[in-house]
Amino acid sequence: NAGVTQTPKFQVLKTGQSMTLQCAQDMNHEYMSWYRQDPGMGLRLIHYSVGAGITDQGEVPNGYNVSRSTTEDFPLRLLSAAPSQTSVYFCASSRTGGTYNEQFFGPGTRLTVL
Amino acid sequence: AQTVTQSQPEMSVQEAETVTLSCTYDTSESDYYLFWYKQPPSRQMILVIRQEAYKQQNATENRFSVNFQKAAKSFSLKISDSQLGDAAMYFCAYSRFGNEKLTFGTGTRLTIIP
Numbered sequence: 188n189a190g191v192t193q194t195p196k197f198q199v200l201k202t203g204q205s206m207t208l209q210c211a212q213d214m215n216h217e218y219m220s221w222y223r224q225d226p227g228m229g230l231r232l233i234h235y236s237v238g239a240g241i242t243d244q245g246e247v248p249n250g251y252n253v254s255r256s257t258t259e260d261f262p263l264r265l266l267s268a269a270p271s272q273t274s275v276y277f278c279a280s281s282r283t284g285g286t287y288n289e290q291f292f293g294p295g296t297r298l299t300v301l
Numbered sequence: 302a303q304t305v306t307q308s309q310p311e312m313s314v315q316e317a318e319t320v321t322l323s324c325t326y327d328t329s330e331s332d333y334y335l336f337w338y339k340q341p342p343s344r345q346m347i348l349v350i351r352q353e354a355y356k357q358q359n360a361t362e363n364r365f366s367v368n369f370q371k372a373a374k375s376f377s378l379k380i381s382d383s384q385l386g387d388a389a390m391y392f393c394a395y396s397r398f399g400n401e402k403l404t405f406g407t408g409t410r411l412t413i414i415p
Contacts (some may be wrong), residue, residue: 229305245406283401287353294343
C-alpha cells in the first residue's frame with residue numbers, strides 16, 4: 188500500500204492564481220481531512236469528509252473548496268490564492284466506526300504564495 | 302471549543318537522559334482521546350502514543366509514556382533514554398471521537414544533545 192499520497196510536494200503561486208492540491212489514499216478509508224501547518228500555530232483543520240459525497244468545514248475553511256467524488260481522492264482547491272495561504276498542507280485519512288482508528292498523514296505540500 | 306496548550310516552545314535533553322514535555326487541554330467532554338505526534342525534519346507526522354480518557358492507566362509505548370491527569374486536564378509525555386533520533390517537533394492533540402477532527406497544540410521542539 189502507498190498509504191496517503193500528496194502532490195505536488197512543493198508549489199509556488201502568484202497572488203490570484205488557482206490550483207488544486209491532490210490527496211489520495213489506497214486504504215479504503217472513509218474519513219479524510221486537510222490541515223494546514225503554520226509556524227507557531229500547530230496544525231489546523233481546513234475541511235473534512237466522512238465519505239464520498241459528504242464534506243464539512245473545519246476550523247479554517249475560508250478560501251478553500253473541497254469535494255469527495257470517490258473514496259480514494261480528496262482534492263483541496265484554492266480558487267484565488269493569497270499570501271496568507273502560504274503554509275504546509277497535510278492530508279490525513281482513517282477508517283470510521285468502532286472506538287478508535289488511527290489517522291494516517293500524507294507527506295505534506297509546501298505552498299508559497301507570492 | 303477545545304483548546305490544546307503546549308507551554309514549552311523548545312526543550313533540550315542530554316542523550317540517554319529523560320525529558321518530559323507538557324500539555325494541557327480544555328474540554329467539557331468526559332470521553333475523548335489524547336495523542337502525542339512526532340514530526341521529524343522530514344515533515345512526516347508520526348503517532349507516538351495515544352490515551353483514551355476513560356482509561357485510568359497511563360499509556361506506555363517502549364521508551365514513551367504519558368502522565369494523564371484528567372481532573373487537571375494535563376497530558377505530559379515522558380521520553381526515557383533519549384536518543385538522537387528523538388529530535389523532532391512534538392505535538393499534543395485532542396479528539397472527541399478518536400479518529401476525527403484533531404485539535405493540535407503549537408508544538409515543542411526537542412533537541413537531543415550528544
